Amino acid sequence: MLLSKSEGKEFLLMGNQAIARGALEAGVSVAAGYPGTPSSEIIENLAAVAPDADLYVEWSVNEKVSLEVAAAGSFAGLRSLCVMKQNGVNVASDFLLHLVLSGTRGGMVLIPCDDPGAISSVNEGESRYFARLMEIPLLEPGDFQEAKDMTKWAFELSEEISNVVMLRSVTRLSHASGNVKLGELNRAKPSAKFNFSGNLLDAKTGPVITAPVPFRHTQQQAKLKKAIDLFERSPFNRYEGPENPELLIITSSACYLYSREALRVLDAEKRAGILKLGTTWPLPPELLKKHLAAADKILIVEEVLPFLEENIKILAMENIDSIGKIKFFGKNNGTIPSVNEMNPDHVIKAVSSILNIPYTGMPEEYEKSGQILSFTKSPNRELTFCPGCPHRASYWSINRALTLNGKNGFVCGDIGCYTMAILPAGFGTIKTAHSMGSGTGVASGFGKLKSFGLNQPVVSVCGDSTFFHAGMPALVNAVHNGSDMLLVILDNSGTAMTGFQPHPGIPSDAAGNKLPSVDIESVCRSIGAKTFTTDPFNISETEKKVLDIIENETGARVLIMRQGCALSPEKKGKKKYNVSVDSNICKGTDCGCNRLCTRVFRCPGLVWNSSTGKAVIDEIICAGCGVCADICPSGAIKRSEVMS
């Protein structure tokens, strides 16, 4: 589909596929990113066609490096793309600040995919403010067709103004699908050359640098002015509605679809209009002035922060003489919720209250009985580690070792599947959880608080991909500053959470080609941390090692718990053990067990049979890791190795 030559034909494409197609139609040559929901499929789709489409596609070590890699492509005259989830922009922002000053050559597009409502995130970060902060153009596609078309246009815009362009997607575009009419693929393979011998001040031929800053900054702002001119005429900004609407909705992104739906549902299309903006920074002032002047009531619909709202209000204030008095509705006055994702209901509610149009989504009585019935008859699906997941075993041992030690030791975590140890899935073992690699940095700090009386053992956990991403500097910091902490690297050989993208520890690239891998253990040793390894499936040895390292070693030390993810291609569907429960031995709820396996260990492969009062193995779900045989206090769980 991605390389289909059926120009003009319509397909059902996921937003991320549409973006990838748009990049291909633009003739992108270099694409780099770091995995993160909802952005990952863009790079994945491009990686899948990389050999056929002559692309270089890379999963970089982190977002900052991915932006640098993509920038190199641009500096060499190629069109390049960089993709990340919302919080990745924070990571990349230091380079971004400098990149926008030096400018770019080949068209370069930065695509952050925001996750309003934190559906697959541990934050509700906004990337749009970075566009304003960095003084670069911001584009927001309003549907799937635009996701493709605007991506393509973003490259052209970038080349026109010689700077990077941000195109922001959101979960409900990236992870949604709609009709997309394909355009022509650009199959030319440009040649790359980095020119640097021109004049120091010549952005096209000289060295790519930020100095002299006032000169470059002036240039940069001129580029932004040029973008405004283009935005005034852009077809991606459209107005739909009556000439003088009672209510003007100004919106962008997926919120455009919600807004349009709200007016249709309320049959208010004749009373209200929608100004749908595709170019949301810098705002096209003439266009806005025209529409602001035509309405007295303005509703701004966006997610997450009141970005449009603030910028439009400034613009309105600056032009109050021509626009006149208007009343704003939006996040600031509470018409639109200021957290969580938007949906048609929020917009319907806002419009129905402003225009006084009655609407009932769901009768109150129906809603009430629905809630009761679903609460009582539809048992909650708590998130848990997969059957055979090494994290469950790892946390079992870490938790037990900290309990045995008895000194209120705790674990600082970060982002990955293993964050779920804040839940019963991981026995509530994690006590702090923030950004990528932050558990180790936080632990590095905790480990220096002894002189203030903090005598609790300090442990951090970090995945293998996260270790390379941001854990390494934190470990260097801990070693160098003599922090007393233990970093446990939960090495499951892949970026499991986002779908097994390779990372520097894996000997292959995004397209599956062989690459040299970087050995985590050697890295830790050379950093100077006393480094140990263990197989988390050997729970007694792992518990002993954690306890021993906590009690008998000092300084920053590392324990690598190495066991592949149960979903990894190497392991999926292959059982190491056949596992069964001897019901004659199983003690069930009796004193001496009280369902340790099903109640505490909680592997989905272990089923509590309440009628027999015994645990049983679900052969279909069980992944055959065999760990439960070691946790059973009565020896009732038996395992036998599967003959290969």
Add this chain to the structure above:
Amino acid sequence: MIDPFNIIITGVGGQGNVLAARMLGNTLTKAGYYVTIGETFGASQRGGSVMSHLRVSKESSWSPQIPKGKAHLIIALEPIESLRVLAAYGNRDVKVVSNTRPIYPVGVICGDLAYPSLPDLNTAVAQLCDDARFINATEEAVALGHPILSNVIMVGAAAGLGLLPIDDESFKSVISENVPESKIDINMKAYRKGKEMAVDPVKF
């Protein structure tokens, strides 16, 4: 057909919800409709509920989220998920077609929560909508040779309700693009079986 026609496909991570939505969506696109699919699958690998919203329209594309209480058809690949979706998007007139095979939440597996019996669930669902049909899709899929066919049966069952503008040919052309040639027949068999089952659901 009501325009837009709002379909929710619900189930549990790993059941192939996204694929089923894509199958149905592609079939409708081929039939000349605008289709928008919104997916919630962030928790899919970790046992969470998964849901796809399909908006089908002759006129234009609609938002990827169905407003509260406005679903027209709910396809539940897992029985209790139908109830969860009804509570948020249901109304008396919505049609529900649900698989009977449970996938137990970890709380149920572990013995902390209770899973309702099928008649019990049927009674609960009947309190929220007038036309709910349960079919033994997984059982039938196993009989046809592979449990994964249950999703095709469920899509067939949805088609069998006669609410959607899709015919066997357009479905066949979608299936042909997505499975090896040798598997087309068995998939079509499953699809037709689903159509039959929709008009002859489980009796309570």
Add this chain to the structure above:
Amino acid sequence: MQVKGSKEIRAGVLDSGLCTGCGACVSLCPYYATHKGKTVMHFSCTRDEGRCHAHCPRAEVNLDMLSSVIFGEEYSAEPFGSYISIYTARAGDKAGLSSFQTAGTVSALMKFSMEKGYIDSAVLTKNDNGFGVPVIVNDPSGIEKASGSRYSVSPSVKGVNEAINSGRKKIGTVSTPCQTLAIAQMRGNPVKQENFIDPIALSVGLFCTWALRASDFTDLLKSMGDVSTIRKLDIPPPPSSVMEIETGNKSYIIPLEEIRKLVPEACSYCHDMTAEFADISVGVFEGRNKQNIAIIRTERGRKIFDEAVNAGYLIREEISSKDIAPLAAASINKKKKGLAKLADAELVNSEGKDAVIRIKKSTLESIFKGGALCC
């Protein structure tokens, strides 16, 4: 006796500084564990009723009920609890002990009991890298290796649970008063075990004034050198007021003041100096380091003790009431202090909440009234 569960143990014992670390709740289930003398709880258990609570010497101990199970009479307010007779005792030549720190009475008793088949195993406490850990001895020759004073808290009852788990039916135990009380709780409160047969064939109790927090004491010992080379660990009788430690080729003298800082809070609630629920209690005879005092409490204790004397494993002598007066005074003093502290914390005969001790009101009053606080 009201048996509750781990919720009460966690809140009322482990988290409130009452746990003696005796190990009574360990090795019964996967939830309790002991590490460096400290009892901890893994995860949580939701049972309302458990052996952890039934056996705990700090949870709902009904002294009168236990006394009637073991001695057939109500709990006595006497300084030494129920007993038949008191002697001095020491090992005889027939016991064949090579060396012993004090008088060797306990080792001789256990060795005799095992050789004669009164017990099929002995649960003793050995030194493991500075920590006392239980050891199950099945052979008379192994008894002597696990002898000698240790001072630090050790989870010896864990070993009793393990001996029962491995099917031992006639177990001999050597235990401090709190451990002895736990063993009595186990014998007196068999939870949901129909046809319960007491697996303890001989319970030998040790006099105890206090124990030491194991990890802190081990740290102190480690600071003096290799703990495996410690040859002697002793507190000479008053007025010396020191602990003597001999390690390698060095010897240390530490003021008891320093040592007392390592006594866990749990010991301050203790009301039992002489292991009142044992068959035989044995302890130092102050001022006579080659003799023990032995309190014979039960008929089966008396039988084994007499036989051991007749067989030359033990040498016994009568003891005058003047000679036991200091022990009696110390014992009553401890009983008063411990019970008073528990009562202050509303943990004696508590209404509407868990008690540590339940005891007939009149008995309690006579304990508080009787004998002067001395020493």
